[in-house]
Amino acid sequence: MKKTFLTVFGFSxxxxxxxxxxSCTSNPDSSGYEYMPDMYRSPAIEAxxxxxxxxxxxxxxxxxxxxxxxxxxNTIPFYGTDSTEVKLMMPNxxxxxxxxxxxxxxxxxxxxxxxxYALAINDKNAIPLTAKNSEFILKNGxxxxxxxxxxxxxxxxxxxxxxxxxxxxxxxxxYANLTALSDGQIFYSIYYGKGMMGxxxxxxxxxxxxxLVHYVRQFQDANYGKFDExxxxxxxxANSDTTGLKP
Amino acid sequence: MKISNIxxxxxxRKLVSTVLMICLSLLNFNAxxxxxxxxxxxxxxxxxxxxxxxxxxxxQVRDKWASGGAKEGSIYQWVNNxxxxxxxDPYAAEVSKWSPxxxxxxxDLKKEEIDAILDWVDAQPDPAAAxxxxxxxxxxxxxxxxxxxxxxEDSVAWIWIVMGVIFIVIIMAVGGVRRQxxxxxxxxxxxxxxxxxxxxxxxxxxxxxxxxxxxxxVLVISLIVGFFQTLATVxxxxxxxxxxPIAFPHDAHAGINxxxxxxxxxxxxxxxxxxxxxxxxxxxxxxxINGEGKPFAGEIQKIYKAAGWDPSGAGxxxxxxxxxxxxxxxxxxxxxxxNHSQHVVVGGIDCKQCHGDMTTMKExxxxxxxEELNKxxxxxxxxxxxxxxxxxxxxxxxxxxAIGNGKNAYYxxxxxxxxxxxxxxxxxxxxxxxxxxxxGGWECAKCHY
Numbered sequence: 001m002k003k004t005f006l007t008v009f010g011f012s013x014x015x016x017x018x019x020x021x022x023s024c025t026s027n028p029d030s031s032g033y034e035y036m037p038d039m040y041r042s043p044a045i046e047a048x049x050x051x052x053x054x055x056x057x058x059x060x061x062x063x064x065x066x067x068x069x070x071x072x073x074n075t076i077p078f079y080g081t082d083s084t085e086v087k088l089m090m091p092n093x094x095x096x097x098x099x100x101x102x103x104x105x106x107x108x109x110x111x112x113x114x115x116x117y118a119l120a121i122n123d124k125n126a127i128p129l130t131a132k133n134s135e136f137i138l139k140n141g142x143x144x145x146x147x148x149x150x151x152x153x154x155x156x157x158x159x160x161x162x163x164x165x166x167x168x169x170x171x172x173x174x175y176a177n178l179t180a181l182s183d184g185q186i187f188y189s190i191y192y193g194k195g196m197m198g199x200x201x202x203x204x205x206x207x208x209x210x211x212l213v214h215y216v217r218q219f220q221d222a223n224y225g226k227f228d229e230x231x232x233x234x235x236x237x238a239n240s241d242t243t244g245l246k247p
Numbered sequence: 248m249k250i251s252n253i254x255x256x257x258x259x260r261k262l263v264s265t266v267l268m269i270c271l272s273l274l275n276f277n278a279x280x281x282x283x284x285x286x287x288x289x290x291x292x293x294x295x296x297x298x299x300x301x302x303x304x305x306x307q308v309r310d311k312w313a314s315g316g317a318k319e320g321s322i323y324q325w326v327n328n329x330x331x332x333x334x335x336d337p338y339a340a341e342v343s344k345w346s347p348x349x350x351x352x353x354x355d356l357k358k359e360e361i362d363a364i365l366d367w368v369d370a371q372p373d374p375a376a377a378x379x380x381x382x383x384x385x386x387x388x389x390x391x392x393x394x395x396x397x398x399x400e401d402s403v404a405w406i407w408i409v410m411g412v413i414f415i416v417i418i419m420a421v422g423g424v425r426r427q428x429x430x431x432x433x434x435x436x437x438x439x440x441x442x443x444x445x446x447x448x449x450x451x452x453x454x455x456x457x458x459x460x461x462x463x464x465v466l467v468i469s470l471i472v473g474f475f476q477t478l479a480t481v482x483x484x485x486x487x488x489x490x491x492p493i494a495f496p497h498d499a500h501a502g503i504n505x506x507x508x509x510x511x512x513x514x515x516x517x518x519x520x521x522x523x524x525x526x527x528x529x530x531x532x533x534x535x536i537n538g539e540g541k542p543f544a545g546e547i548q549k550i551y552k553a554a555g556w557d558p559s560g561a562g563x564x565x566x567x568x569x570x571x572x573x574x575x576x577x578x579x580x581x582x583x584x585x586n587h588s589q590h591v592v593v594g595g596i597d598c599k600q601c602h603g604d605m606t607t608m609k610e611x612x613x614x615x616x617x618e619e620l621n622k623x624x625x626x627x628x629x630x631x632x633x634x635x636x637x638x639x640x641x642x643x644x645x646x647x648x649a650i651g652n653g654k655n656a657y658y659x660x661x662x663x664x665x666x667x668x669x670x671x672x673x674x675x676x677x678x679x680x681x682x683x684x685x686x687g688g689w690e691c692a693k694c695h696y
Binding site: 028029031032033034035039040041042046047048049064065066067068069070099101102103104105107146147148150151152161162163166168169170171172173177193195196197198199200202203 | 288291292293294295300301346347348480481482483484487488489490503504505506507509510513519520522523524525526527528530531532534535536554555556563564566570571572573574575578580581582
């Protein structure tokens with residue numbers, strides 16, 4: 001008799017525990033319990049936080065409809081108080097052509113009826129390369145190029161990045177064939193996009209783009225950015241004039 | 248004799264014709280390879296053979312022009328300068344409206360060269376047809392996998408509940424039968440009958456007090472342990488894997504296609520937040536990569552809908568955007584301050600130290616458990632669960648800070664002062680490195696304020 005009772009008691013204990021634990025199924029979209037929600041959720045505006053649910057209350061009017069946002073129109077980031085730096089970061093004076101609305105999705109910005117890409121042929125690099133800053137700029141350029149460009153344009157700028165060699169993407173030009181482009185046009189293409197390439201002004205600021213313009217010039221001229229001991233640029237005989245390089 | 252002559256003549260003819268054939272095919276081969284080289288250097292930036300891009304696909308474009316009613320030779324004129332062709336041929340004028348992007352002029356290309364290019368293009372097989380037959384069998388859908396796993400977990404929970412109910416019914420039934428039996432078989436029916444269930448239970452418990460005592464003790468201890476274990480999981484988000492609006496495979500992007508993490512999460516070096524890419528970043532590649540004929544084409548359609556991209560024809564942005572709501576995975580409580588740029592730029596921490604190896608992550612992003620993170624080569628090995636305070640503190644205790652290398656003014660200043668206070672510097676350097684906690688990385692106010 002005793003045995004029966006023990007088994008019965010044991011069974012009921014097991015059953016109870018099982019029910020207790022199984023009732024804790026969680027919502028996969030919830031990150032779990034919080035000790036004090038008012039310390040976990042910011043009442044001040046933070047990125048990627050859905051403000052429809054604060055302190056257990058759901059406010060549908062505040063529900064997040066968008067998680068990744070581009071900066072509001074006509075706003076510029078704070079770039080410090082150094083006037084040359086701020087001047088460099090001022091909005092781009094060259095505007096994209098109206099056709100960029102359809103081809104590159106540039107809605108909500110001022111567009112131009114002119115072919116400003118052609119006009120950009122005379123634009124000079126806003127950061128002049130000197131014997132002093134050359135090494136620093138090209139090192140920064142390499143970092144930027146590795147992160148932002150290399151997957152398509154390739155480590156050597158030949159248009160054979162991993163995106164192209166994997167067969168996912170096609171039609172990336174070789175920088176070595178594009179020597180006719182001016183600094184301004186390269187800048188314009190990165191800023192607003194060209195052909196298949198999208199506008200990269202949401203990813204790179206103007207200083208970074210001008211740095212990249214310097215960096216990609218190296219693929220066209222191995223001597224680009226090299227200076228001799230007198231601080232004079234080392235010129236390559238064949239295309240010394242096309243690089244537009246002046247110390 | 249005559250017959251043999253004729254035979255010889257025939258043989259000679261055959262020989263000559265084969266030699267001619269070989270010569271012709273060699274010429275043809277040369278023309279094809281010349282076409283390929285020209286296509287790659289002049290056309291490939293905008294045109295593909297079988298897919299519309301910035302420019303329309305070029306496969307059998309000559310037949311298309313001819314059947315479309317274009318004037319003889321106007322296609323060559325078009326390549327040399329599309330504007331003169333559009334002015335003289337109404338079909339070319341129609342073609343010029345295909346896309347607002349104007350084609351570059353190639354005045355140097357001769358008619359034979361253009362033919363060589365187009366011959367080469369027409370000789371190319373359609374890659375979409377080949378991949379469609381190959382890809383039909385091996386469909387991998389990330390979202391489907393997550394879904395089935397979820398429902399499986401749900402059904403398991405139901406089994407437990409049903410089993411629990413069955414157990415309780417059995418226990419009550421057995422208990423009732425036993426009671427009836429004991430009443431029926433009892434020699435003294437009067438004494439038993441008057442006992443209520445509670446009294447009977449008490450009597451039974453008293454009789455078996457050792458067993459009841461031990462069982463109660465075990466139950467109480469296990470309940471207390473369970474309670475504290477449950478408390479310890481509050482705020483621990485290891486393995487958290489929320490659903491996402493698009494089944495995004497990190498392995499295809501960061502792994503196979505070698506895209507740097509910083510391309511899409513580009514604010515990681517500048518801001519507190521690493522950033523979720525806006526849809527225009529997706530479109531930088533997906534304007535071309537539409538996944539046609541692949542099992543994931545539907546997922547890319549979601550990007551097109553979000554970006555307002557109409558892929559038909561040359562494709563164009565319509566301006567009708569519908570934003571994507573991604574679910575945040577790595578959630579830190581608001582009372583913790585964490586800054587990505589400080590860790591990535593100043594600290595030089597690789598993404599994989601905290602987020603795991605995304606180049607092999609096929610499914611939706613999740614908070615990687617610490618065991619997974621420790622498997623990755625080059626990671627600092629830690630023991631506490633990912634994204635808990637213990638985990639942060641542990642890493643701050645062992646991670647070396649590169650000070651005095653001129654990269655960071657704050658650390659340079661610390662280095663300058665440490666050089667003055669040699670005793671302290673030596674004390675810090677006892678383990679051979681300056682760790683984060685030695686520079687105040689364990690101060691409460693570093694992260695909580």
